[in-house]
Amino acid sequence: MATWFPKNISTYGADIDAMFWLIFYIVGVGFIISEAVIIYAIFRHRKREGRRAAFLNGEKMSEFAWVLVPTAIVFVLDLGIDFAGSSVWSKVKGEAPPTDIHVIVTGKQFNWNFTYPGPDAKFGTDDDLTIENELHVPSNKPVRLVIKSEDVIHSFFVPTLRLKQDAVPGREIPAWFEATATGEYEIACAELCGYGHYTMRGFLFVHSSEDYAKWLAERWPSS
Secondary structure, three states: OHHHOOOOOEOOHHHHHHHHHHHHHHHHHHHHHHHHHHHHHHHHOOOOOOOOOOOOOOOOHHHHHHHHHHHHHHHHHHHHHHHHHHHHHHHHHOOOOOOOOEEEEEEEOOEEEEEEOOOOOOOOOOOOEEEEOEEEEEOOOOEEEEEEEOOOOEEEEEHHHOEEEEEOOOOOEEEEEOEOOOEEEEEEEOOOOOOOHHHOEEEEEEEOHHHHHHHHHHHOOOO
């Protein structure tokens, strides 16, 4: 199943993948056991000559246990998944690490706009730079995002970062990531947002520190 996942380039991606594996194994083992019991019951209690069907009303504890015990097992496993997932959730959605790289991500039908604050490090000033469908960041450095929408609900999805966050009109939703490998990676919209949803595609460019500095110098030559 590891080959089903896209390449991971996020510092917290391995933790998210581990949660997928945990759920996969728990559900997989439960499925096999359940199907084995069902198949056994089908053959063990199949219609046979000389044997009459019995009606069980479930009032005996031994009969009720067939419902109670599986329910208790599923409940305990669910609590275990929730406990394991809480630390991952806290890492991804909790307090983001400090950084000087901030980008506003704005979804609209049918593009992603990425706004950088410029040399003054302030949004809403004359040196802001907005780029369509291209997000440029350095590797091995945290990046903070503010995700917004101009029109309908979109979903900012970068599979290689294991990052997916809805963009909701009227809200500014924070997110962050730290990419660990340079390269070009696809950004998608994972929410059906209109007739042109399939065209809403962008790219994440992860640069080395030197190349990112050159990219900044090309955009703000006087800085």
